[in-house]
Amino acid sequence: MPGSSKRSVSLLLLLAYFPQITGCSKTSRVEPARVEAGGNEPVVGVTRLGGEQVRFDAPGSLGQDSVYGQIGGSSRAVPLDSVEKIWVVRGGVMQRVKPSQIRTVGERVVGATTLDGRDLAFDKAGAGGYVRADTVFAVMNGEPLLLPLDQVQRLWIRKTDAAKSALAVIGVLGGALLVTVAIAAATKESFPFVYSWDGTQYVFDAEPYGGAISRGLERDDYARLENLRPQEGFYKLLVTNEVNETQMTNQMELWVVDHAPGVSVLPDVRGGLHLVSNPVPPASARDHQGRDLRSWLERTDRVIWEPLAVADSGGGMRDEIVLTFPKPRGADRARLVSNVATGIWGSHMIRAMLQLRGREVDAWYARIDGGQHSRDSLLAWDLREELYHLLIDVREPDGWQTRGVLPGGGPFIAEDRVVPLDLSKVEGDSVRLRIRPARGFWALNSFALDFGEEGPVKVDTLRPYSGKDARRGDVLSEIASSDDRYYAMPYTGDYGHVAFRAPAAVAGSERTVLLHARGYYRLHLPIGGDPDTAMLRRLGEVPGAAGQFAAEQFSQWQVAGR
Ligand SMILES: [Ca+2]
Numbered sequence: 001m002p003g004s005s006k007r008s009v010s011l012l013l014l015l016a017y018f019p020q021i022t023g024c025s026k027t028s029r030v031e032p033a034r035v036e037a038g039g040n041e042p043v044v045g046v047t048r049l050g051g052e053q054v055r056f057d058a059p060g061s062l063g064q065d066s067v068y069g070q071i072g073g074s075s076r077a078v079p080l081d082s083v084e085k086i087w088v089v090r091g092g093v094m095q096r097v098k099p100s101q102i103r104t105v106g107e108r109v110v111g112a113t114t115l116d117g118r119d120l121a122f123d124k125a126g127a128g129g130y131v132r133a134d135t136v137f138a139v140m141n142g143e144p145l146l147l148p149l150d151q152v153q154r155l156w157i158r159k160t161d162a163a164k165s166a167l168a169v170i171g172v173l174g175g176a177l178l179v180t181v182a183i184a185a186a187t188k189e190s191f192p193f194v195y196s197w198d199g200t201q202y203v204f205d206a207e208p209y210g211g212a213i214s215r216g217l218e219r220d221d222y223a224r225l226e227n228l229r230p231q232e233g234f235y236k237l238l239v240t241n242e243v244n245e246t247q248m249t250n251q252m253e254l255w256v257v258d259h260a261p262g263v264s265v266l267p268d269v270r271g272g273l274h275l276v277s278n279p280v281p282p283a284s285a286r287d288h289q290g291r292d293l294r295s296w297l298e299r300t301d302r303v304i305w306e307p308l309a310v311a312d313s314g315g316g317m318r319d320e321i322v323l324t325f326p327k328p329r330g331a332d333r334a335r336l337v338s339n340v341a342t343g344i345w346g347s348h349m350i351r352a353m354l355q356l357r358g359r360e361v362d363a364w365y366a367r368i369d370g371g372q373h374s375r376d377s378l379l380a381w382d383l384r385e386e387l388y389h390l391l392i393d394v395r396e397p398d399g400w401q402t403r404g405v406l407p408g409g410g411p412f413i414a415e416d417r418v419v420p421l422d423l424s425k426v427e428g429d430s431v432r433l434r435i436r437p438a439r440g441f442w443a444l445n446s447f448a449l450d451f452g453e454e455g456p457v458k459v460d461t462l463r464p465y466s467g468k469d470a471r472r473g474d475v476l477s478e479i480a481s482s483d484d485r486y487y488a489m490p491y492t493g494d495y496g497h498v499a500f501r502a503p504a505a506v507a508g509s510e511r512t513v514l515l516h517a518r519g520y521y522r523l524h525l526p527i528g529g530d531p532d533t534a535m536l537r538r539l540g541e542v543p544g545a546a547g548q549f550a551a552e553q554f555s556q557w558q559v560a561g562r
Pocket residue numbers: 249250251477478479480481482483484485486487
């Protein structure tokens with residue numbers, strides 16, 4: 001970054017903070033802090049030299065020499081040298097970081113997945129990889145590597161927080177369509193982050209209860225904590241709110257399973273645990289355009305199939321992927337083992353669709369919280385569109401039959417999840433499964449089928465031993481059980497520590513620890529105006545309209561980012 005623009009940026013003061021906790025129209029001021037280019041904070045407007053106030057329609061962004069935002073529906077760039085003050089919302093609504101600015105936000109590129117599905121892991125020595133202009137600069141296998149961004153499908157970013165001793169490696173979409181905004185959505189739109197103490201640091205390990213955007217949608221979530229290790233007899237978790245929302249945790253407990261080595265213990269969506277010993281990858285995986293997706297979907301790795309929210313060559317916003325697995329003779333049931341997350345754009349669409357309700361969003365929340373009928377129709381709509389639930393169809397003699405449902409999750413951590421499948425009507429020596437994900441809403445990592453025998457799973461349930469919020473102190477009684485008491489984290493930056501007494505290890509067995517968490521969250525939305533009733537009606541009544549809306553929003557966002 002040229003010195004002049006950096007200097008002008010550092011002169012700009014952060015002046016405002018809008019705590020839109022419940023959509024109330026309260027604006028308050030907090031202590032000034034510096035705005036960093038590429039920082040977390042979306043720009044709501046600027047004060048120009050001479051005092052003119054400019055307020056953007058939607059959060060804008062700070063570029064190298066201009067502030068970008070929308071005014072009256074059209075994109076504007078306000079040159080920094082004409083700006084006196086920048087107004088930002090603290091917390092990440094949507095972060096746009098220019099490639100040239102990635103190093104200024106303390107992130108390091110540790111790898112890249114290319115558009116053709118290669119996983120490149122950069123050498124860890126030195127400062128790690130970084131992005132400048134349209135190129136990733138890194139060292140791999142001791143050799144310098146220059147990788148054009150338009151060959152990148154996903155960048156892997158290492159984020160550290162020294163104060164909390166926390167580490168997270170997350171994947172963000174890159175690629176030709178996003179060159180000018182190469183790091184998109186580095187802040188997410190939902191779900192608390194849970195970090196596991198691994199003996200030396202906290203490592204990002206779970207994102208519970210995604211999609212539970214109001215109390216009526218509160219749900220249980222089950223996630224393996226692969227990084228958790230006991231220390232001095234305790235398992236320790238760090239829970240953080242890193243996004244612009246209020247997170248409400250009702251309950252946290254650990255499930256400890258000591259089991260035979262070499263077996264995986266995996267949860268289904270209802271919290272049933274399954275012993276999986278021999279998951280078989282698909283023999284073939286093809287989409288409706290004939291693309292071979294097997295190398296993307298055959299194992300859980302950094303090669304993740306995530307179509308952008310752009311129509312395919314036929315104008316469609318739904319993909320259709322058929323997975324074929326060999327079937328042992330006589331097998332009449334199997335367990336689908338999937339590793340699937342909500343896509344980055346799909347995660348963002350939760351916010352975009354809520355914002356359509358404008359000032360009436362609280363009335364919508366009240367309906368969802370107050371009545372099963374409203375919740376049922378929301379779920380029915382979601383199942384029709386397959387935005388946050390994915391139907392698993394099985395090919396039977398009389399056609400495709402839906403035999404399972406897979407919920408979204410993530411978007412930054414996808415859990416392995418089991419879907420028990422009835423195959424009693426499947427004929428022949430193979431099983432064909434079909435999924436029809438809405439484009440932009442899904443990040444598909446892997447699918448496998450396990451035909452092994454089920455056995456009983458013995459679970460040791462651990463209630464929390466201590467729970468301390470960094471600001472409020474003791475929260476143990478709030479997370480101890482599922483009731484009407486919640487551990488609330490209303491502000492971005494809130495965090496707390498939860499500890500559990502670790503049972504002694506069992507000789508000769510392997511241990512799997514799962515987090516069972518229950519809760520919900522509320523997004524902090526901008527002060528609402530008139531609801532967009534025409535669009536809301538279209539989304540509700542017209543099949544496929546939600547996918548079209550996502551594509552329109554994506555297209556507008558790309559234009560605004562240029
Ligand atoms: Ca509780």
